[in-house]
Amino acid sequence: MGYISHPKIVPDKVEERKYQMTLAKDCLNTDTLVVLPTGLGKTIIALYTTAVVLSESKKVLLMAPTKPLVDQHTSVFSELLVDTKIGIMNGLMKAETRQKIVESNELIVSTPQCIANDLENGMYDMDDFGLVIYDEAHRGTGNYAYVTVAAHCTEKSISMGLTASPGSDIKKVEEVCRNLRFVRIEIRTEEDPDVAPYIHDTYVKKIEVNLPKELLDIIDVWKALLDYYFKELKDLRLVKENWPPSRTHMLMIGESVQKRLRRGERSITLYRGLTVQSICMKILHAIELAETQGMSPLRLYMAKLNEDALAPKGNKGGKELVARKEYLEVWNMASESKIEHPKVSKLMSLVSQILNSDTSSKVMVFTQYRDTCDVLIEKLSGIEVAKVGKLIGQSNGGLRQKEQIGILDEFRTGAKNVIVATSVGEEGLDVASTNAVIFYEPVPSEIRTIQRRGRTGRKNDGEVFVLIAKGTMDEVFENSSKKKEDQMRSRLDKLNKELSYLRKEGQWKLGDF
Structure with a gap:
């Protein structure tokens, strides 16, 4: 196994994968949206492009939608970059403090809202930035803060987007590209020959139940x-x-x-x-x-x-x-009524079987609703070998971001071996490699389905179980998600051809769409 060699990256630390290096070099040449499944190293692509731009004495801005993601990126980049001043920012800081951080650091890692506000208020500009990275770039629609930041970027800086799934709605993908100045989409899937050697098998199994x-x-x-x-x-x-x-x-x-x-x-x-x-x-x-x-x-x-x-x-x-x-x-x-949904007993049986077959196993259970999350935690906690944690968002008395990070750390160390999560567990966060992911219900969004599924099969083979109540909305949502996922690749390929044409014509703003 070879390692990435660059003066700004710690030697003998980061495995070199050809597809990552190819994508990174493409990003350095063209404003690019990178579409890569969860667990295949989007962060490493960002790391290499960052190292190259920093070595040219330019600043880099890396944005992520949430504070836990910002903390996660900061931790990785601090560990892997050599002699780099890294500043971390968020909306809880005073604008003057953020201004000083921007002035005195080379790499800025931040949530986008505070950057957008600072730029609108003239606290600093983007002239010194050679690279702007948008993590979870599919969010770059409407009036999301990414759009405001991109509007302040100069053409001297490279725009780079990272996502596991931009979605099947081609109009929204076009909007993301237009808003964030991407003129190229680079897509890799598990089937691509340069990616396949790094893929572990993920077995998807539907488990159907009848309603009482x-x-x-x-x-x-x-x-x-x-x-x-x-x-x-x-x-x-x-x-x-x-x-x-x-x-x-x-x-x-x-x-x-x-x-x-x-x-x-x-x-x-x-x-x-x-x-x-x-x-x-x-x-x-x-x-x-x-x-x-x-x-x-x-x-x-x-x-x-x-x-x-x-x-x-x-x-x-x-x-x-x-x-x-x-x-x-x-x-x-x-x-x-004293009855519960038949999926509850199926879930308990499944989790018990996984944990008892291998005591080091880790399981992630996804559900759409907090009320269901609480019910499932109560039930699963009755399994003798289960050490259950809850991962939910911040709103309406949920978990603070510090608590979310704490739960993930416990999962990583084995203090917890089962996490029941709502959508906060789907996007971006570095969840420890799991043996199994269980969907308590299918979701109609192809983006969320891809993100949920990507929580397993990262370091070893993984299993995905989807619980479906026959004759219900479960079946509708499952079919909808599958159809959208099938459409996504072909639509992105088509859009990329149109972007290629616009590049040749010099119309990178997608004005012809």
């Missing part, structure tokens, strides 16, 4: 209630004839009504339509919880609806829904 009669009975009541309100939306002429009562269509109805109200239209139909649309969204969420999560999360959700309905300024649609006899019927059924 008690849950099906509750779902039937919810669906009847949904049909009732959806018919009212049809009577109000807010629904196209062939539309099913899906979340997508409900969002479209809400957007359409809001647009008409903004234009100055005023009618009982529109105001009633908004109320009914809000009720339908609540019912759809309740159905999804019952189908894919189980009785406990459903009960917790309904308890929140009850609480909101009692509040003087509670949601009008929520008050109407909670007052219906069908709702009360479901509430009584859910309150008296």
Whole structure:
């Protein structure tokens, strides 16, 4: 095994992989978005390009969306770079402090919001920066801070983006490229011949369960209630004839009504339509919880609806829904029920089997919802060999970033061997290599699916288990994610050809799209 050799990189420390060096050199020549699966060393590509630019006496800015990611990058670069002044920044610091850090350091590692604010306020400029790196670059849409930073960059600096998955929506990928000045997309997958030697097998297995009669009975009541309100939306002429009562269509109805109200239209139909649309969204969420999560999360959700309905300024649609006899019927059924979703027992059996077959095993369980996360932690903690940790985001009384890092450290050292995580565990964070990843439910996003799956098979072969309740939204989400993932590569290839044409024409701003 050879090692990367560069005056700015600690010798005999970083394994040299041909595809990483090829990608790094491409990035040094052209503003590039690098698409590389989780665990294949996007950070090393960033490290090498950083070393080259620093050796030319130019500064480097490396941005990441969260403070734990910033801390993680700082730790890696501090360990691997030679004689480099590294400054770490975040929004908790005073702007004057950040200004001094920028002036006195060569490599700046920061969250993007504070950089954007400083640039807008003229605290410093980007003239001395030869390289700007956007980690999790797929976020560079709309008014996200990456976009503001890119607008302040000069053409003298190289723009480099890193992502495991930019998504299958080609318009959004085009927007990212336009916003962050990328004129080339470099894609590598596990199938590429220069990557394949470094790939460990990841075995994906679907585990299907049937819903018990008690849950099906509750779902039937919810669906009847949904049909009732959806018919009212049809009577109000807010629904196209062939539309099913899906979340997508409900969002479209809400957007359409809001647009008409903004234009100055005023009618009982529109105001009633908004109320009914809000009720339908609540019912759809309740159905999804019952189908894919189980009785406990459903009960917790309904308890929140009850609480909101009692509040003087509670949601009008929520008050109407909670007052219906069908709702009360479901509430009584859910309150008296002792059953859990069959996925819970499958999960416990699976985790127990993995841990008992190898005491050094580590398992990561992903779920969309915090309420489910709490239920699963309680259940899994009953397994004798399981040392369970929780990894959730910061909002609404969640885990502070310091606590998130602490949980990951415990997982790395073996103090915890099971982590139950929400979406915060999907993106970017250096999670210790796991033997198995379990999706408590499929997610419709191809980006999140790829990120979840990438938590295993990094250093050894790994397994991915996807729990699916038959005949439910689980199946819809699983099919949606797979379809989007299949589309992503072909669409990115097509976009790259168009970018190549624009490069030749000298129109790097994607003006022809």
